[in-house]
Amino acid sequence: MKPTTPVPRQTRQARMFWLVLGLTPVILGLCVLMGAAGIGLPDWTTQPVILRLRLTRVLAGFLIGAALSCAGVVLQAILRNPLAEPYVLGVSSGAGLGAAVAILTGFSALGAFSVPLCSFILAVLTLLTVYRLAGPGGSRPSVFGLILSGVMVSSVCSSLLMFLVSVAPIEGMHSVIWWTLGNLEVTSESLLAVGGGLSAAGCLAIWALSPELNAITLGHEMAHHLGVRVKVMVAVALGLATLITAASVAVAGLIGFVGLLVPHVMRTLVGPDHRRLVPAAALGGGAFLAICDAVARTALNVEIPVGVVTAFIGGPFFLFLLHRRRKAGGME
Amino acid sequence: MNSALRLEAVSAGYRDRTVLDNFSLDVEKGTMLGILGPNGAGKTTLFKVLSGLLVPRSGSVSLFGQPVARLAPAERARLVAVVPQELDIPVAYTVQDVVMMGRTTSLSRWGQPSAGDRQIVERAMVYTDVADIRDRPITELSGGERQRAIVALALAQEPRMILMDEATSHLDLNHRLEIMQLVERLNQENGVTVLLISHDLQLASEFCRRLVLLDGGRIVADGRPNSVLTEENLRRVYRCAVRVHEDAETGGLSILPAPRLPAARVGHGIGVHVVAGGGCGEDVLRRLTLCGYTVTCGVLNRGDLDAEVAAALGLETALEQPFSPVGESAREAARQLAAKADAIVLTSVPFGPGNMANLDLLEAMRAAGKPVLIMQGIETRDYTPDRAAVRRVAELITRGATPWRDLADLLARLPAAASHPAAVLQEPKRRQLQCFPKSRTSGTCPHQA
Numbered sequence: 001m002k003p004t005t006p007v008p009r010q011t012r013q014a015r016m017f018w019l020v021l022g023l024t025p026v027i028l029g030l031c032v033l034m035g036a037a038g039i040g041l042p043d044w045t046t047q048p049v050i051l052r053l054r055l056t057r058v059l060a061g062f063l064i065g066a067a068l069s070c071a072g073v074v075l076q077a078i079l080r081n082p083l084a085e086p087y088v089l090g091v092s093s094g095a096g097l098g099a100a101v102a103i104l105t106g107f108s109a110l111g112a113f114s115v116p117l118c119s120f121i122l123a124v125l126t127l128l129t130v131y132r133l134a135g136p137g138g139s140r141p142s143v144f145g146l147i148l149s150g151v152m153v154s155s156v157c158s159s160l161l162m163f164l165v166s167v168a169p170i171e172g173m174h175s176v177i178w179w180t181l182g183n184l185e186v187t188s189e190s191l192l193a194v195g196g197g198l199s200a201a202g203c204l205a206i207w208a209l210s211p212e213l214n215a216i217t218l219g220h221e222m223a224h225h226l227g228v229r230v231k232v233m234v235a236v237a238l239g240l241a242t243l244i245t246a247a248s249v250a251v252a253g254l255i256g257f258v259g260l261l262v263p264h265v266m267r268t269l270v271g272p273d274h275r276r277l278v279p280a281a282a283l284g285g286g287a288f289l290a291i292c293d294a295v296a297r298t299a300l301n302v303e304i305p306v307g308v309v310t311a312f313i314g315g316p317f318f319l320f321l322l323h324r325r326r327k328a329g330g331m332e
Numbered sequence: 333m334n335s336a337l338r339l340e341a342v343s344a345g346y347r348d349r350t351v352l353d354n355f356s357l358d359v360e361k362g363t364m365l366g367i368l369g370p371n372g373a374g375k376t377t378l379f380k381v382l383s384g385l386l387v388p389r390s391g392s393v394s395l396f397g398q399p400v401a402r403l404a405p406a407e408r409a410r411l412v413a414v415v416p417q418e419l420d421i422p423v424a425y426t427v428q429d430v431v432m433m434g435r436t437t438s439l440s441r442w443g444q445p446s447a448g449d450r451q452i453v454e455r456a457m458v459y460t461d462v463a464d465i466r467d468r469p470i471t472e473l474s475g476g477e478r479q480r481a482i483v484a485l486a487l488a489q490e491p492r493m494i495l496m497d498e499a500t501s502h503l504d505l506n507h508r509l510e511i512m513q514l515v516e517r518l519n520q521e522n523g524v525t526v527l528l529i530s531h532d533l534q535l536a537s538e539f540c541r542r543l544v545l546l547d548g549g550r551i552v553a554d555g556r557p558n559s560v561l562t563e564e565n566l567r568r569v570y571r572c573a574v575r576v577h578e579d580a581e582t583g584g585l586s587i588l589p590a591p592r593l594p595a596a597r598v599g600h601g602i603g604v605h606v607v608a609g610g611g612c613g614e615d616v617l618r619r620l621t622l623c624g625y626t627v628t629c630g631v632l633n634r635g636d637l638d639a640e641v642a643a644a645l646g647l648e649t650a651l652e653q654p655f656s657p658v659g660e661s662a663r664e665a666a667r668q669l670a671a672k673a674d675a676i677v678l679t680s681v682p683f684g685p686g687n688m689a690n691l692d693l694l695e696a697m698r699a700a701g702k703p704v705l706i707m708q709g710i711e712t713r714d715y716t717p718d719r720a721a722v723r724r725v726a727e728l729i730t731r732g733a734t735p736w737r738d739l740a741d742l743l744a745r746l747p748a749a750a751s752h753p754a755a756v757l758q759e760p761k762r763r764q765l766q767c768f769p770k771s772r773t774s775g776t777c778p779h780q781a
Contacts (some may be wrong), residue, residue, distance in 0.1 A: 009426055009467045080422050217423055218433065222416065225383055226489065227409025227437040256744040272423040275442070 013271040020270065020280050027287040031058045034294040056186045060196065061293040061306075062286035064184070064252050065262070067199035067244035069285025072259020073278055074241035077213040077310065078234055080263055083321060086245040087256035088147060090154035094126025095119035095155050095242075095249035096180060097157045097164075100113050102250075104168045112190040116198060119246035122157075127242055129153055129258070179253035182307020184293045187250070195251035202244035203282045209237055210274035255289070255307045257314020263323065335397070336361040336493055336525040337382065342391030343740035344381050351377040352549045355391070361492075364519045364526045366536035368560075369546035370570050375529045378546075378691060379495050382527070384408055406437035413486035415479075415499040424469035427462050427481045428453065434488025456487035460514060476507030479756035483514060494518070496528035500535070502523035508532070512539050537561055537585045545569055561585055564695075573740035599625030602747055605666075605697075607690045609681040616679050619739055621645050625746070628669040631662045631690060658689035666693055675703040675746055682713040691724045694733070704733040705745055 007015075032054050068086060075084035086092045102118035130153050134145035161180065186192045206213075212233045215223040220230050248255070262285040263277070270280045292309040337359040345351040351374045359365055366377050381393055384400050393400040395411050403411070413434070421430070421547040432439070432749035434456065435449040445453070457463040460480045465473065470481060479499065486494055496515065500508040516539055518524045530536045533728035536543060537557035539765045544559050547569040553560040558578060566574045566587070603626040606613055614628070614637065620627045630650025632639040642649045652658050670676055676697045683691070698704045706725055714721040729735060736742040 008430065009469075084421070208441045210441065211433075211436045214425075215433050215436045216427070217425075218419060218421060218430075221385060222414070222419060223436075224385055225412070225414040227406040228435060229405050255548065267423065269477070271429070272425050273429050 010270070013269070013273075013276065016269040017276050017280055020266070020283050024283040024287045028058055028062060028290055031061070031290040031294040034298050035052050053186075056189065056192060057184050057293065057297075058290050060184050060186050060192055061290035062252060063192075063196040063199045064248040064255065065258055065285040065287070065289025066203055066282035067248045067285075068258040068289070069266075069281040070203045070254060070259075070278060071241040071245045071248075071279045072285075073263045073274070074213065075236050075259070076263060077274065078237055080217055080219070081146075082267075083147065083260070083318070085257065085260035085318075086241070087154075087254070088260065088318070089150040090130050090152075090157065091123050091127050091242060091245050092249055092254050092256065093157035093161075094156040095123035097126075097161050097248040097256045098122030098246065098254075099250045100161050100164055105162050106238045112188065112194040113268065115191065115275055116195055116247045116250040120243055123242045123246040123249070124239075126153055126157060127238065178305060180307075181305035182253045182255035182310070184252050184289075184306050185284040192251055195231075195247040196245035199244045202240050202247070203278070206237065206240050206244075207275075207282075208276040209233065209240075210278055213237065213274040213278075253305075255309065256311050257318060258285055258289055258310055260321075261310075261314045262318050265315075334360055336363065336390075336395065337392050337527070340389045340392045340403060341469060342381060342393060344377055344386055344388040344391075345484060350389075350549070352381070352388075352444055353680070355551075357544065357548065357551070359525065359527070361396075361525055362519070362523045363542055364516065364540050365528070366540035366543045366557075367527060367529050367546060368531075369534055372548075373546040373569070374549040376497065377495055377549075378530065379527075383412055383414055383495060389712070406637060408467065409437055409489055409491075411491060412493045412495060413489040413491035414495045415482055415486050417498040418502055419478075419482055421470050423695070424471045426467055427470055427473070427484075428466040429642075430470050430481055431457055431462070431466075431484045431488050434485045452490060452625070453488050456484040459487060459518075460484040475503055476510065479503060479511055480514070483511065485620075487518070491524065493527065495524040496526065496530075497530050498531065501531055503646070508535065515539075533561060533566075533587045534585060537587075554588065557585055558583075561587060561622065567741075573744055599623040599746070599748065602675075603627070603628065603673035604675050604677055604746065605670040606677045607681060607694065607762060608638040608642075608679045609636055609687060611641075611683050613638040613679040614641045616742070617641050617645060617647065617676060619743070620677075621647070622748075625742065626673075628673060630666040630669055631658045631687070632695075634733060657686035663689050663693070666690075667696065670697050670702075671700070673702070675705065677742065677746075678704070678706045680707045680709065680713060682715055682717045683710075688716065688720065688724075691721065691728075694728060695724070698728060698731060698733055703747065705736050705742060706733050707742075708735045708737055 035050070035054065040060070069123070071091075072085045075086065075089065076082050096119070098119040098121055099115050101122070102115045130146065130149045133149035133153070134142070158180070165177070212223070212228050215226045215228045216233065216237075217228065222236070223233075224230050263281045266277055266280045266284050270276045289310070292313070293306045296304045296306045296309045335358050337357070339355055342355045343350060343353050344355075355374075355378070361405075367378065369375055377386065381388050382395070382400070384403065384405075387401065395403070395408075398411075400408065415703055432445060432449070435445065435453060444490065445747045454463070457466055458708060460483050462477065462481050462484050465477060470478060473481065482499075494515065500511050503511065512535060515526055515528070519526045528536065528540070540557065543553075543557050543560040544551055545565055552564045552569055553562075561576055563574060563576050566576065567591060575588045577588070578584075579586065586631060599620065604620055605628045606616055606620070608614075608617065608629060609632055617629060617638065618641065627645070628648045629638065629642040630653050632642065632649055633652050633654050633656065636653045639649060639651060648669055650662050650669055652662040670693055675696055678690075678694060681687070681690075685746050694704050694706075706728060710722055710725040734745055736745055
């Protein structure tokens with residue numbers, strides 16, 4: 001008998017996956033218990049509204065966190081770089097601009113689908129623009145190129161958004177600013193139903209693409225050799241990632257870095273195989289955003305926007321990754 | 333149908349460039365075929381056409397009797413697998429994860445891999461000897477292990493043909509051999525057709541029964557290694573002289589770049605007069621001197637770059653005043669030097685009215701029966717008003733002067749000393765290279781022996 005054989009990586013990663021799966025409901029439960037008045041369930045009989053508010057809020061956090069995290073996984077697989085993320089690539093800002101246009105023009109009155117639709121259209125346009133600007137003439141753009149053009153396009157979108165806000169009627173302003181910082185306070189349950197539903201469906205569809213996503217991380221040519229319809233698959237996967245990003249932004253505004261931080265942590269826990277990574281990232285992202293929101297609600301006397309909390313954790317994390325990769329020299 | 337691969341009149345290329353033009357090739361099932369040729373010969377384009385990455389503009393490509401254009405990606409992946417030179421994998425997949433990707437088209441979307449898929453992957457890992465390292469991240473493997481894992485990935489596709497795209501060129505000798513033996517075994521035991529692109533002519537000749545030599549998108553030679561890798565073919569394709577040696581014992585070919593050979597003093601006792609100027613003769617003067625020739629030079633102007641080199645090498649030189657046309661006394665000096673030489677060499681010196689006298693010198697020496705060697709491409713360096721130099725050189729060549737292309741070519745054409753010391757010097761080099769075929773016949777790698 002061999003003394004103390006190390007646990008095989010595969011087994012360890014499988015165990016971690018079950019741990020993530022098991023911990024997520026516990027975390028979500030704790031988030032429901034956390035309130036401004038301390039930990040505990042609000043009295044069901046006297047305060048049914050508060051309980052309902054908390055439940056929808058945790059649900060929104062979970063779905064949106066899952067969506068943003070899955071979108072990050074897809075972008076990282078297709079661009080073959082762990083720094084890709086909807087917020088960094090400007091997709092979120094584009095979606096935000098779309099949503100703001102829908103809200104401020106009154107287009108949103110047409111139904112719960114209108115805001116996500118507007119977000120989606122502008123998010124797709126943004127992604128195409130960023131990709132186009134990053135790489136000259138069809139060549140595969142470098143990561144720095146992508147990040148740089150992502151930041152630029154993102155700030156153009158933000159300033160357009162600010163322009164719309166400043167010319168818009170004054171009463172809408174506070175809510176729009178709150179919303180650009182990320183806010184899980186659900187104003188319309190039908191919007192949550194549509195946005196959350198789209199996000200959940202998108203995550204499942206992405207999970208179904210796992211074998212192809214795996215192959216694509218070996219490079220587009222190699223994926224072709226392995227029998228993947230690369231062009232179709234890339235278009236579908238990017239479309240799904242953009243769709244769920246747009247749906248999340250339409251519901252909760254701009255929440256950054258979830259798609260960067262969570263997939264990275266999950267990759268070290270459950271391994272990079274997408275068949276396991278996608279569901280783990282969804283669960284982990286959901287739990288992470290729910291916690292961040294609970295902190296945002298309860299940490300101070302006043303509520304802070306949840307996007308502030310995620311950026312506070314995610315920004316330094318992004319810089320850390322960037323620094324480490326540059327030191328490793330594997331940037332291109 | 334006995335052909336694994338058939339290309340008929342295929343033209344293919346990129347946006348503004350046709351690489352393969354009217355290209356035809358037929359490869360029998362179970363062949364191990366080596367595709368050789370210099371950079372830009374069309375090897376990679378050929379592979380891209382075969383693997384469906386590049387759609388040809390015209391012509392037909394079929395794999396095992398099926399047109400590539402009509403194959404679904406998943407079907408194609410079951411026929412052809414590709415082992416690239418180097419696969420950049422940005423995330424730390426385990427070896428098993430990577431090999432499992434060979435089953436991409438048959439994996440279930442959500443559930444565990446089926447027992448069949450698992451068995452195929454297991455077999456591929458055992459075959460390539462990566463089963464023990466299945467749990468290691470691919471990013472932490474050595475070059476040889478990594479490439480074995482990539483071969484396992486290709487095997488997991490259960491392909492009927494494997495394309496090796498310079499798959500061993502970044503490996504060291506023993507790992508190169510290891511991969512090639514692995515692929516050869518697949519070819520012999522499982523009847524997998526193997527096409528390999530390689531820059532290692534020797535390795536290809538060692539493992540492939542058929543070689544195809546490409547140049548400029550065309551097949552220059554096709555057949556058994558010893559009929560394809562001839563000195564003549566290689567000189568034509570690689571544009572440099574090489575020496576091919578067939579080992580009497582093993583039949584293995586060893587190929588050496590020839591310019592390295594005449595470093596010995598093959599020119600001992602032989603005089604060469606060089607017509608140069610403006611720095612174009614520097615290399616020729618230096619190399620000929622190194623090779624032991626008694627070199628003379630002229631006519632050159634004082635202060636000319638070549639005149640300085642000649643002076644530095646201590647060569648006898650016929651000189652003219654700076655920036656002056658060649659006069660009578662310099663002409664006579666050069667004539668005397670050339671008359672002592674056994675051969676006259678014209679370098680890539682540009683001609684204008686001022687130095688046409690040097691062509692008279694060449695003509696006189698040719699008439700005297702001395703070998704005259706003229707560097708090709710006079711058209712590009714004739715600055716005489718009426719293109720007189722082009723005409724004169726053409727005349728010289730029709731009357732028996734020899735054109736030469738590069739230094740190696742020139743050295744091959746110059747007369748050499750009777751006892752060829754290069755043959756002696758070459759001996760130890762050749763022996764070193766022999767360790768390769770010998771180790772194969774005994775069936776072990778050199779590092780294991």
